[in-house]
Amino acid sequence: MIKGGLVATESDLFRADVVIENERVVALTSDASDVDADEVIDANDHLVVPGGIDAHTHFTEPDPKEIEGFYCGSMGAVAGGITTVVEMPQATPNSSEAEHIVEKIRLGEERSLVDFALWGAAINQDLESIEEMIDAGIVAVKAFMASSDPKFQRITDASMYDVFALLADTDIPFGIHAENNDLLQDGIQTLQELGENDPLAHADSRPPIVEAEAINRVVFFAEETGGRAYICHTSTISGLEIVRNAKERGVRIEAETCPQYLALDTDDLVRLGPYGRCAPAIRDREEVEGLWTYLQDGTMDTIASDHCGYTIEEKEPGKENIWNAPLGLSGIQTMLPAMLDEFLNKRDLDPSDFVRMTSTNPAKIFGSYPRKGTLRPGSDADIAIYDLNAPWTVRGTDMLHKNKWTPFEGKQINVRVVRTMVRGTTMYEFNGEHVVRGEAGHGRFINREYGEGA
Numbered sequence: 001m002i003k004g005g006l007v008a009t010e011s012d013l014f015r016a017d018v019v020i021e022n023e024r025v026v027a028l029t030s031d032a033s034d035v036d037a038d039e040v041i042d043a044n045d046h047l048v049v050p051g052g053i054d055a056h057t058h059f060t061e062p063d064p065k066e067i068e069g070f071y072c073g074s075m076g077a078v079a080g081g082i083t084t085v086v087e088m089p090q091a092t093p094n095s096s097e098a099e100h101i102v103e104k105i106r107l108g109e110e111r112s113l114v115d116f117a118l119w120g121a122a123i124n125q126d127l128e129s130i131e132e133m134i135d136a137g138i139v140a141v142k143a144f145m146a147s148s149d150p151k152f153q154r155i156t157d158a159s160m161y162d163v164f165a166l167l168a169d170t171d172i173p174f175g176i177h178a179e180n181n182d183l184l185q186d187g188i189q190t191l192q193e194l195g196e197n198d199p200l201a202h203a204d205s206r207p208p209i210v211e212a213e214a215i216n217r218v219v220f221f222a223e224e225t226g227g228r229a230y231i232c233h234t235s236t237i238s239g240l241e242i243v244r245n246a247k248e249r250g251v252r253i254e255a256e257t258c259p260q261y262l263a264l265d266t267d268d269l270v271r272l273g274p275y276g277r278c279a280p281a282i283r284d285r286e287e288v289e290g291l292w293t294y295l296q297d298g299t300m301d302t303i304a305s306d307h308c309g310y311t312i313e314e315k316e317p318g319k320e321n322i323w324n325a326p327l328g329l330s331g332i333q334t335m336l337p338a339m340l341d342e343f344l345n346k347r348d349l350d351p352s353d354f355v356r357m358t359s360t361n362p363a364k365i366f367g368s369y370p371r372k373g374t375l376r377p378g379s380d381a382d383i384a385i386y387d388l389n390a391p392w393t394v395r396g397t398d399m400l401h402k403n404k405w406t407p408f409e410g411k412q413i414n415v416r417v418v419r420t421m422v423r424g425t426t427m428y429e430f431n432g433e434h435v436v437r438g439e440a441g442h443g444r445f446i447n448r449e450y451g452e453g454a
C-alpha cells in the first residue's frame with residue numbers, strides 16, 4: 001500500500017492511498033488503514049503518478065559493442081521514473097525482420113528491469129516482412145526520411161507511401177524521423193565548405209524548414225492513404241503548425257517532442273558541443289518557447305527521451321570539429337524530473353498535464369492503455385513517486401545508464417524520483433543514494449493487445 005500521497009492521473013489530482021495486489025492497482029481510497037498490507041510505503045508530501053512510458057528509447061540491443069543494452073539502459077529508466085520503454089529498431093542487425101523481433105524479445109525478457117514494447121524498422125524491405133513483424137508483436141513501425149546512420153537506410157518516398165497504405169486499416173502508428181535529406185546534406189556541405197566546425201554550425205546546417213518540409217510530406221501521405229502518422233521528436237514551430245492544421249482536418253497524426261527541444265536551446269548547444277549534437281538540432285530560444293504553445297493546445301501528444309547511449313570516446317572528437325560527433329543524446333534518467341520541474345515550476349502546468357504527455361498518451365498510442373498509462377483498479381501498478389521539493393544538480397556521474405554523461409549537466413532540477421515500481425515491485429529507491437532493487441528479467445514484453453487486459 002502506498003499511503004498518503006497526492007495522486008495524479010491524466011484527469012485528476014487527489015489525496016489517496018493506493019492498494020496494490022498481484023502486480024495491479026486494486027483500490028484508490030481516501031483511507032486504507034483497515035487494509036492489512038504486507039508493506040506500507042509512506043508517500044506523505046509526495047506526488048504519486050503512473051510510471052513514465054518512454055515511446056522513443058534506443059537501447060540498441062543486440063549490439064556486439066554493448067554500448068547500452070536493456071540492462072544498463074533500464075537502470076537509467078527506473079532511476080528516472082520510467083516503467084515502460086518502446087525500444088527503437090537500431091541494433092546489430094537492425095530490427096527489420098520477425099526473427100530480429102523474436103530475438104530482441106528474448107534479450108529484453110532476460111535483461112530488462114522495465115516493461116518493453118518494440119518498434120520495427122521500415123528500411124525499404126518488402127512489405128511482407130513488416131506484416132511478419134506485426135505478427136511477432138511490434139507496436140509501431142519506424143522509418144527515417146534522412147539517414148543519421150549509414151547502417152540504417154533512409155526510406156524512399158515510394159516505400160514510405162507503401163507502408164502507410166499497408167498500415168491504413170490498422171491503428172499501428174508509422175513513426176517518422178522527419179527531416180528533408182537533400183536540404184540537410186546540402187546544409188552540411190555548405191557549412192563544411194565554409195570551414196564552419198563549431199557547435200552552432202550543426203544547428204545552422206538543419207534549420208526549421210528541413211523538418212517542416214518533411215512533416216508536410218508525411219501529412220500528405222497519411223492523409224492520402226488514411227494511415228496513422230507519428231512524428232518523432234518534433235522541434236519546430238513551422239512543423240507543428242502543419243501538424244495542428246492536419247489534426248483539424250482529421251488526419252490521423254500524433255506528434256512527439258523531447259526534453260532537449262523543450263528545455264535546452266542553442267546556448268546549451270554551444271556549452272555542450274558534441275554532447276549537444278542530435279537530430280533535429282537543439283533550437284534557438286524563440287523556437288523553444290513556441291513549442292510550449294503547441295504542447296499546451298494539444299498539438300503535441302507525447303514527450304519521449306530519444307535516449308541514445310553514445311560513449312564519451314565516440315562524442316569527444318566533436319570537440320575539435322562538431323561534424324565528428326555522432327547524432328544523439330542520453331536522456332532516459334533526466335527526462336521526467338526535468339519535465340515535471342518545468343511543468344510545475346516554470347510553466348504553470350499541472351501534474352495531470354505531465355501524466356498525459358509522459359504516460360497516458362503514449363499508452364493510448366502504443367496500445368497498452370488502460371492497463372498502463374493511468375492509475376485505476378485493474379491497471380498495472382507501474383508507479384513513480386516524486387519528492388516535489390528536492391533540488392539537485394545534474395551530474396553525468398550520477399547516471400545509472402552505461403555512459404556517464406548528460407546534456408543536462410550542471411542544471412538544477414527541483415524534483416526527484418524517490419521510488420519507481422514496475423507492476424508492484426519496487427525497482428528503484430532514492431534514500432540519499434541510488435538503490436536499484438529489482439532484478440534483470442523483471443521486464444515483460446508487451447504488444448498492442450496488452451491494454452485490453454485491464
Ligand SMILES: [Zn+2]
Pocket residue numbers: 056058088306
Ligand atoms: Zn531516435
